[in-house]
Amino acid sequence: MARELRIGMVGSGYIARAHVYGYRTMPSVFPEAAALPRLEMIADLDEALAASARSRFGFARHSGDWRRLIEDSAVDIVDICFPSVMHREVALAAIAAGKHVYCEKPVGLSGSEVSEIAAAAARAGVKSLVGYSYLRNPLIGFARKLIQEGAIGEIVHFRGAHNEDYMADPAVPFVWRCDPKIAGEAGALGDLGSHIVSIARHLAGEIRAVCGQARTVIKERPVAAGSREMRQVGNDDEAQFLIEFANGATGHIESSRIATGSRMDITYEITGTHGAIQFDGERMNEIKLFSDRDPVDRQGFRTIYAGPTHPPYGNFLPAPGHGLGFNDHKVIEAFELMQLVSLGEPAMPDLAEAARIGQVLDAVLRSSAERCWITVA
Amino acid sequence: MARELRIGMVGSGYIARAHVYGYRTMPSVFPEAAALPRLEMIADLDEALAASARSRFGFARHSGDWRRLIEDSAVDIVDICFPSVMHREVALAAIAAGKHVYCEKPVGLSGSEVSEIAAAAARAGVKSLVGYSYLRNPLIGFARKLIQEGAIGEIVHFRGAHNEDYMADPAVPFVWRCDPKIAGEAGALGDLGSHIVSIARHLAGEIRAVCGQARTVIKERPVAAGSREMRQVGNDDEAQFLIEFANGATGHIESSRIATGSRMDITYEITGTHGAIQFDGERMNEIKLFSDRDPVDRQGFRTIYAGPTHPPYGNFLPAPGHGLGFNDHKVIEAFELMQLVSLGEPAMPDLAEAARIGQVLDAVLRSSAERCWITVA
Amino acid sequence: MARELRIGMVGSGYIARAHVYGYRTMPSVFPEAAALPRLEMIADLDEALAASARSRFGFARHSGDWRRLIEDSAVDIVDICFPSVMHREVALAAIAAGKHVYCEKPVGLSGSEVSEIAAAAARAGVKSLVGYSYLRNPLIGFARKLIQEGAIGEIVHFRGAHNEDYMADPAVPFVWRCDPKIAGEAGALGDLGSHIVSIARHLAGEIRAVCGQARTVIKERPVAAGSREMRQVGNDDEAQFLIEFANGATGHIESSRIATGSRMDITYEITGTHGAIQFDGERMNEIKLFSDRDPVDRQGFRTIYAGPTHPPYGNFLPAPGHGLGFNDHKVIEAFELMQLVSLGEPAMPDLAEAARIGQVLDAVLRSSAERCWITVA
């Protein structure tokens, strides 16, 4: 019988719900798990919010004070789903209490804040996992395997984007994401760009230097839907940057929250000396591979649908092409969290990796301000 | 607090697992549900299988005798996941015991067998739901809405397919699906063709007559992987048929389990007098719509990604393009089951509709044998 | 210095213009040609039409009487671009005069009419070529090569269509194509279906039997744009049929001139025991190939762009992916005509092949009328 790991969740918004989806679904998908999550306790900003979430999500207990949750001896893992502004305080407290930390991204308001948290976790020896969901896609693991096996040769160029259009309409009101004090200095860059940076690092390696630009296109937004009162947007709507990778490859990344028509364009193309790989998040169950080792008259990008040969797809479905959904990323993440904490199996990204991602974003913002290349710390 | 409906599951194979995925995940996705499933009891062919499934799936009790489950007063809904050969006996017993029936497809070994079960359910007044998963795709509901609103005008032609390649390799051994006594006279036609027929009826309406051909391409298969002993395949590897719909439209449907390269090609194109709709199951989160009301110079199929404007997608995810997976079909199905039984909200397809689907398949087989058009009963 | 072959063209409409495009462009594309076309004479229904076409197209002479052209000793090849109703009379006269015949499709009003012309050509020993343009696409030659080399194993199934929407709007007036006495009994089936039949035979072989349906959806049309006077449409708007190939494969073909949203959907998918090939005429410069010999985890349809390794693409362009256009089919056709007549190099389809295509269409119409399978003559 698998051991139980007791989850203490802080926050109860959209992403909290996706975590619950992961916890509840994981046991039937991963019968081989070394541990199972137990929904022990949930905390939110007040008693009423927490009580409502407890019943909706099926937690055993709740609290209107997140500090009580952290101090609770029946909690093994603190799962942080609060807005970014709260991450530092909650995470440091959880680490101080010796809890393992499972934190949503972006972990802090800046890369240096994440570094501080990561250092604390390292000193305390607690385990950590950060919710860069897209890294859980079986096809990311497959892309990495292809690259490591040399299927595309040496990497020459990486082009990535994470564009959405959720704020393309100027009538969309000011939300916390537009406030650098709550969401961070990096707007679209932090919310979306951090995802594609996590993939770039996972597949193409260390980023040595960047040169970029970030800008706020829609300078002010209504304070509420339909209101005439306007509030100034405090971080970027779009950002883009050139990249020098440590291995010599070049790259480009862009992120936008106002890219009209882009619903979920987390895309990348990695070109190597002998092949190339393409991925588009709107079609998350397929990946394209080109190999110059095919006979010349029949070379072409082949469209590969995810299947049981791309672990852990086979845990979900017995045949290829049937498709995973976005929430399944969180099912896999819950499994990796269980294995990490119970067996010490490495899971990525941890807080240290999240700090390195944050340092790339910091460098982009500095580059944009100084209009020159910046070496990543 | 939502009422509980107690599930008694019969069978514990692959599809049973997908049902459990649905039951477990449903409550966090559909907080508005009028009832929640309780995993009361699971039965399988023997005690050991049932006990293993009980612990793996999280049921409260188990039994090695499915008849005991059906007679158990703590079971509200009998969920039938056995192979088709057992459906009739289990379903009739469940209906006789006054239980509601949730049954996997194909419901019986032939259309007439399904009709018999449907008639019994009607007489007993129990509710029923059949697991034609693809009908749960939010984009199917959207396609139906578009058609009903007249977005493509009058339907002129329907072209559909459900092709896979899971038995394309002649070295794949004989399995129960190849045995008409266990899987039914309709092979690929029953396993896959029934799905696309369910969609054709849902979107294009009653099928009046068919003319088709069904054939076994790989006549015999090894009795086990690597064996030299061969066994004759007893039903079709591929089938196709022309259609006359009651509304005058024409159509064509094909299904194959040996369509090399087709992983999950459940596809359809519906052409109307003013537009057309295209869908491909390998890209289950998108649908294509053409409208001749667009200005001539900018007419074209538009690729629409599923989103919150296509219910119940919004229950899963707050933004378009993030994608549902195959298993999410079963989450929706579990919700519809709860609403059906607790509130009497109509859910499709019920056993009566499954019988009509079965009659289409019967007609195709008869048409293939007699080499002529057959009017559907 | 290449020999000259003197062209006598009969007709000066749209397709005549495409032939001229071919003749004029061919010499610079195919410097290796054994002969070059000389635009000797053009005839049309009256003097004025012919004179205008002569100057527009660059012919040396013209005539208002096509019989004079046929009798002219300076004409080597009679190029027939008249409407189908005139093909028989012109072709038989040309053959009787010992001219080689280059004829547009469909060659006659019925398969038996084409057979009669083909028999006359055979008796007279003249050479013939029929304008089934799509067979000139370099990727058709490549598909045939792949099949012959066994790249997809034995052919199991062929699915083809040629759908367009040029008459989808009921307000489109009656045109000669709607009149069986001028265009033939086969409407969309003759205009479009004949093309995809030519491809089916080229790639999948002899068609043994068919079972189909053909129907007129828009029963009557205005006699002219905007007119209230209506005229009855005399042939099919759409047709479809099941196929038994001589090699045992099955198939399905459909054709429609009212397929809203289909601009140039000449499409086919050929599935074999070890792979599959897909083509879509709206993307005429690419073809998709699946091979089950690729490693399982990286199997998928690869998108191959036409290039110099797919002859005669290299005659047009030095690099892949740059793309040929529809008119380039006619450039290739002109070259094949030159080689056929000057060197006797076989070119397909000739009149005999066109007769076999016509017999398939005849069988479909008979099958539609008799509602049963018909063996192709």
Place this chain on the structure above:
Amino acid sequence: MARELRIGMVGSGYIARAHVYGYRTMPSVFPEAAALPRLEMIADLDEALAASARSRFGFARHSGDWRRLIEDSAVDIVDICFPSVMHREVALAAIAAGKHVYCEKPVGLSGSEVSEIAAAAARAGVKSLVGYSYLRNPLIGFARKLIQEGAIGEIVHFRGAHNEDYMADPAVPFVWRCDPKIAGEAGALGDLGSHIVSIARHLAGEIRAVCGQARTVIKERPVAAGSREMRQVGNDDEAQFLIEFANGATGHIESSRIATGSRMDITYEITGTHGAIQFDGERMNEIKLFSDRDPVDRQGFRTIYAGPTHPPYGNFLPAPGHGLGFNDHKVIEAFELMQLVSLGEPAMPDLAEAARIGQVLDAVLRSSAERCWITVA
């Protein structure tokens, strides 16, 4: 009867052949042309080359000395198809002789060289046209019309690329394109990048500043196929740069000649405040348009196939979806040349525009060397 304009062509390689394709085919495609090209004279580096080209291409006369062609009074237009290194000398001589100039791109070895030529042409009052072929695609004109009509609102971002893989293999020998003294300092940037810059300027407007990087990935190549003797490559294999447009939009452009798997990836996506446009040169007959004015539940990129509503497509073909080819660009270019010279109808890009394109490339190279943003001259 249309006037004749006498062409004097300098050079007889691949691109010269494409020009001839254009000249020969144009008259039958554009019967409305105000002038027709007459292939008066061709010159190449020696008598033999020129004589061979004369007969192959169908010119009336030839010369082994291009200066004699320029001085010939029977030549109206000098068509320059020599390698870039020769452009300046030939163009200045032609301009001095009062000839109109039709020149292939890139016009000079650097932007300042092009400026010099453009200034001479302006002083002399001769007309000029530069062979940026892709601007002739009817869908480019359509994209420009859409933008000007406000179909996508204000332009926010432009992402473009022109990637090919013709030199991806390190075994491909050193060719003149690798030699900055013959091909120019800009390698892939000049050969390919100039094309996508021409499109960026055409659709998104003036480029104010750039920040980029250019590098040679394959440092040396064999002097000939199979040789062990290596020669150093003198210009970039790939280049990319960030863009600030004069209208405030941002952008990114990349170009590579070693992008494994990219056959003809001239692609762009233009995102505006109310829509977006996507184009991929490998599918040159389609364009994608997104509009946020569509109802929310049916928004999506629509795939529009080129057709008669996108001039001058209708000159080639009467129905949409049939497709133009790369060489048809040159047919349109030949027509525009005729109208430019005979009627003075503006045609783009002229030498002045080519100079501005060249200045962008110059700025990219300077930015790459100085590692900072450069304002375009």
